[in-house]
Amino acid sequence: MSLIVQKYGGSSVHSTERIQRVAEHIVATHQQGHDLVVVVSAMGDTTDELLDMARSLTPTAAARELDMLLTAGERISNALMAIAIQSLGTEARSFSGAQAGILTTGTAGRARIIDVVPDRVRRTLDRGAIALVAGFQGISRDTGDITTLGRGGSDTTAVALAAALKADLCEIYTDVDGVYSADPRLVPDARLLEHVDYEVMRELAMSGAKVLAPRSVEYAARHQVPIHVRSSFSAKPGSMVAGAPDLPSAEYSSVIGVAHDASKAKITLGGVPDTPELTTRILQVVAGIEAELHFSVQDASWTAQGRADISLVLPAADGPPTLRALRQSCAELGIEDLRYEEQIGKLSLIGSGLLSRPGVLATCCETLAAAGVHLETISTSDIRVTALCPAAQLPDAVRAWHTAFDLGAPELAVVHAGTGR
Amino acid sequence: MSLIVQKYGGSSVHSTERIQRVAEHIVATHQQGHDLVVVVSAMGDTTDELLDMARSLTPTAAARELDMLLTAGERISNALMAIAIQSLGTEARSFSGAQAGILTTGTAGRARIIDVVPDRVRRTLDRGAIALVAGFQGISRDTGDITTLGRGGSDTTAVALAAALKADLCEIYTDVDGVYSADPRLVPDARLLEHVDYEVMRELAMSGAKVLAPRSVEYAARHQVPIHVRSSFSAKPGSMVAGAPDLPSAEYSSVIGVAHDASKAKITLGGVPDTPELTTRILQVVAGIEAELHFSVQDASWTAQGRADISLVLPAADGPPTLRALRQSCAELGIEDLRYEEQIGKLSLIGSGLLSRPGVLATCCETLAAAGVHLETISTSDIRVTALCPAAQLPDAVRAWHTAFDLGAPELAVVHAGTGR
Known part of the structure; x- marks a missing residue:
């Protein structure tokens, strides 16, 4: 009992x-x-x-x-x-x-x-x-x-x-x-x-x-x-x-699954000076929101001036208020290039020891390209590779990674009626 | 304030x-x-x-x-x-x-x-x-x-x-x-x-x-x-x-209003011996229920034997379980005449000093008869006269009393959309 x-x-x-x-x-x-x-x-x-x-x-x-x-x-x-x-x-x-x-x-x-x-x-x-x-x-x-x-x-x-x-x-x-x-x-x-x-x-x-x-x-x-x-x-x-x-140790294969998330929005601040002041301002605005920050260096001419694109991936519901708040901060700082995508596709490869296998990241990029998926950004840690792509291409992207890493089962899964939780 | x-x-x-x-x-x-x-x-x-x-x-x-x-x-x-x-x-x-x-x-x-x-x-x-x-x-x-x-x-x-x-x-x-x-x-x-x-x-x-x-x-x-x-x-x-x-003293007219209740059921035990034992048994069965007991003496031949009709007026939802419980008690006591009406009309004249005005009870009975309402029982106290009648006749009965005691206003009332509370 x-x-x-x-x-x-x-x-x-x-x-x-x-x-x-x-x-x-x-x-x-x-x-x-x-x-x-x-x-x-x-x-x-x-x-x-x-x-x-x-x-x-x-x-x-x-x-x-x-x-x-x-x-x-x-x-x-x-x-x-x-x-x-x-x-x-x-x-x-x-x-x-x-x-x-x-x-x-x-x-x-x-x-x-x-x-x-x-x-x-x-x-x-x-x-x-x-x-x-x-x-x-x-x-x-x-x-x-x-x-x-x-x-x-x-x-x-x-x-x-x-x-x-x-x-x-x-x-x-x-x-x-x-x-x-x-x-x-x-x-x-x-x-x-x-x-x-x-x-x-x-x-x-x-x-x-x-x-x-x-x-x-x-x-x-x-x-x-x-x-x-x-x-x-x-x-x-x-x-x-x-x-x-x-x-059982059999479960410790290096790649375990692909998760995806279609509930995110994306805000991009384009070509902004990479200063502590701005970063602090952004962090203040997104405090309390489950937002991920992505920094990506821009083209060479901008790079010389220490400028970068800063992307925020955040729950779609938090998008509009965050956008409004950032717009004010940007106006103060003289930054005009603020873009908003109300739905962005996010897919993640989950596993262990991913960084020790350099082939993983390459396979991730290649399979998305082969599937015609436009890869917006990709980031990696030892247990996760996360990519952003247009929301409409997310299902193709998930299937591409799942197949590339041979995660499929011999039998098909049964999906029951009734969705949501 | x-x-x-x-x-x-x-x-x-x-x-x-x-x-x-x-x-x-x-x-x-x-x-x-x-x-x-x-x-x-x-x-x-x-x-x-x-x-x-x-x-x-x-x-x-x-x-x-x-x-x-x-x-x-x-x-x-x-x-x-x-x-x-x-x-x-x-x-x-x-x-x-x-x-x-x-x-x-x-x-x-x-x-x-x-x-x-x-x-x-x-x-x-x-x-x-x-x-x-x-x-x-x-x-x-x-x-x-x-x-x-x-x-x-x-x-x-x-x-x-x-x-x-x-x-x-x-x-x-x-x-x-x-x-x-x-x-x-x-x-x-x-x-x-x-x-x-x-x-x-x-x-x-x-x-x-x-x-x-x-x-x-x-x-x-x-x-x-x-x-x-x-x-x-x-x-x-x-x-x-x-x-x-x-x-203000003007409100102390002897008859104030007519209330009615169509949510009651009625159980009648017919021609039962008027013994403390039976009354106790009935009170045990209806304990905890908002039931009213009415005793009415039967015809002369029965009266000699000390028998009476006992009616219970109770919330309709309590009717069926009470009926089942009474049926058992009656079987023990050898009483077979048990009748059930799932809806009974109850109307009450509310006022003050009603017992000091003998004309009130007479007017109550006469107006119901004139309106073709079948009066089942009537009981009175100083502040209330209560009558039972068939549920279908209840609206006529209410209007008859209201008119007889001249309770109407010169202007008609406005009834708003939306019922219930």
């Missing part, structure tokens, strides 16, 4: 029929003798629908009130799940994030978990009942305000509860069969990765693989919580995300 | 457009210099939609989980209202019932308020901001569980906050212009009552007038909170509900 934390994403619970089916699965697990904590996301598109209502009132709603608004979604889905489980004759109680002791910073909209004090959850388990916890939410330790953990926050809720309760396993149920060498929707022969190291998983997640939220992987690595990524639509074995020592 | 608590019902906020309009009204009141606490119900039919989802999972959902589910509705409407107010440039913060310090009993589904500790609400007012509080909900003082206050609970939230904050006034905004001598939807010449005594209002509310929840009136009377009932769709003056000393 072990303690398991299960998390179900929004597509797994997008209707009461689906909730009923998931409830049956939960009860079956419980009847195998496991203690069970279940984290449920908001039903289907609830979060987006609530956001749309807020945006119809004002484009600039206060984050504190948005948090109060959005957390209602998870309360609804968790209460319904508790009701569905009870209707099958098993005791269950649902808790809000605050009731489950998810204590966070006060940063509305993207609070971080400071501590988890799951006393009520533990008492529920001690009574033999299933504890349900609303994902994505907590309570600010300082202000008592309701907070949200940002996109993918329910993954983090599940991992944090697993860590605090010293659970044996954290199961993340989603709408794909596990972690793949590339998105099977783009790459039909993508290979299911049975075992994934925390670091690789973190890079995949940060590079756009949507199967797990990056912060949940970091949290799991820090507390050594093993994560089992599985489909809520099939009984396939899924992928185990854990520390390197647990993994 | 005074402190005002305003409450807006579900029909006042059934869309984001309506929320925007109500927000403008709230900001205008605030700009007149008043401190403002606002209680908002769930948008339109949200509560019923959430209940339908729960019922699609099981007809017998646990009350604790239903409370967790339903309270999400008020969080959504209050957060959206805060966002709408902020978009108009006025500071506002929304609070859940728990955050606003609404402490209740642990009875899920119909908790009672034990105490109100609105520290955070007061601090918000002290900062000059508008405090929004989710209606209908609180937190159990003993268990920490989220609770709901039953139908019409948002009225009680508003009155309880007004009492705790020693507000100058509690304004209840609804979809009618105020308290009428009868439902203006049934009786076009119903008269708006400018001043209504707490006791009369309580009788009207308990007899089916939907404009205020009975418990909120009791709470207001106990704490002497004046309630101003107004329309959220017009600027009409509305009705003031307050203690008798505040009222």
Whole structure:
């Protein structure tokens, strides 16, 4: 008998029929003798629908009130799940994030978990009942305000509860069969990765693989919580995300997968003087935004004057306000060449020891050229090669790299109905 | 400058457009210099939609989980209202019932308020901001569980906050212009009552007038909170509900209004022995249900044996389970004559000193007969005459009494679009 934390994403619970089916699965697990904590996301598109209502009132709603608004979604889905489980004759109680002791910073909209004090959850388990916890939410330790953990926050809720309760396993149920060498929707022969190291998983997640939220992987690595990524639509074995020592050495091939991200925008400051003052100004503007800075040296005539192109790759939603702020700074500094692309394609090759194999970077560039993909920039580290290309060419680019590094499986992946998380 | 608590019902906020309009009204009141606490119900039919989802999972959902589910509705409407107010440039913060310090009993589904500790609400007012509080909900003082206050609970939230904050006034905004001598939807010449005594209002509310929840009136009377009932769709003056000393004596006419209730069912046990044992058994079965018992003596032959008809008038939703329970008790006691009417019409004449005017009861019976209404039973007290009739005849019955006691106004009432609360 072990303690398991299960998390179900929004597509797994997008209707009461689906909730009923998931409830049956939960009860079956419980009847195998496991203690069970279940984290449920908001039903289907609830979060987006609530956001749309807020945006119809004002484009600039206060984050504190948005948090109060959005957390209602998870309360609804968790209460319904508790009701569905009870209707099958098993005791269950649902808790809000605050009731489950998810204590966070006060940063509305993207609070971080400071501590988890799951006393009520533990008492529920001690009574033999299933504890349900609303994902994505907590309570600010300082202000008592309701907070949200940002996109993918329910993954983090599940991992944090697993860590605090010293659970044996954290199961993340989603709408794909596990972690793949590339998105099977783009790459039909993508290979299911049975075992994934925390670091690789973190890079995949940060590079756009949507199967797990990056912060949940970091949290799991820090507390050594093993994560089992599985489909809520099939009984396939899924992928185990854990520390390197647990993994068979066969998984240490140098190239593991291709992640992609079509949700980024790009701002380019053209031919700007490479001065500390400007860099500081830019860093001030993008502070608090998950932006990546790319510096690329311009043509020779400019280079002599120490000028460069500076590109910012950032979440598309942050694009317009950042652009406005940069425009002001540029005006002060006399820089007029500011370009904006509202969607840019980003693809990343994830692996290990990439820098020690010089052939990798060359293959990356050559295959994109052969596939007719316009390579905008490319950067590399020991565990990741990241390229930017036009958004429309991203699927071709992903398939080109996946084939070039021979990452495909003999069998095609099955993509289930239902998207999003 | 005074402190005002305003409450807006579900029909006042059934869309984001309506929320925007109500927000403008709230900001205008605030700009007149008043401190403002606002209680908002769930948008339109949200509560019923959430209940339908729960019922699609099981007809017998646990009350604790239903409370967790339903309270999400008020969080959504209050957060959206805060966002709408902020978009108009006025500071506002929304609070859940728990955050606003609404402490209740642990009875899920119909908790009672034990105490109100609105520290955070007061601090918000002290900062000059508008405090929004989710209606209908609180937190159990003993268990920490989220609770709901039953139908019409948002009225009680508003009155309880007004009492705790020693507000100058509690304004209840609804979809009618105020308290009428009868439902203006049934009786076009119903008269708006400018001043209504707490006791009369309580009788009207308990007899089916939907404009205020009975418990909120009791709470207001106990704490002497004046309630101003107004329309959220017009600027009409509305009705003031307050203690008798505040009222002009002109309002002390002996007959004030006619309330009706079409939401009741009726169970009749026919020709049963009038023994303490049976009465006790019946009282046990209906314990916890808002049921009224009516005893009526049967024809002479039975009377000799001390037998009577016993009728139970109770909320329609409680009908089927009560019927099942009574059927068992009756079988034990050998009583076979058990009849059920799933909808019964109930009408009540509300006033004062009714028993001292014997003509009242006679007029009640005669006008119903003249209107062709089948009078099933009639009972009277000093402040109320209540009759039961077939549900289909209820509108005719209400109009007959309203005319007979000359309660009409010279002008016809205006009924606004949007129903329900």
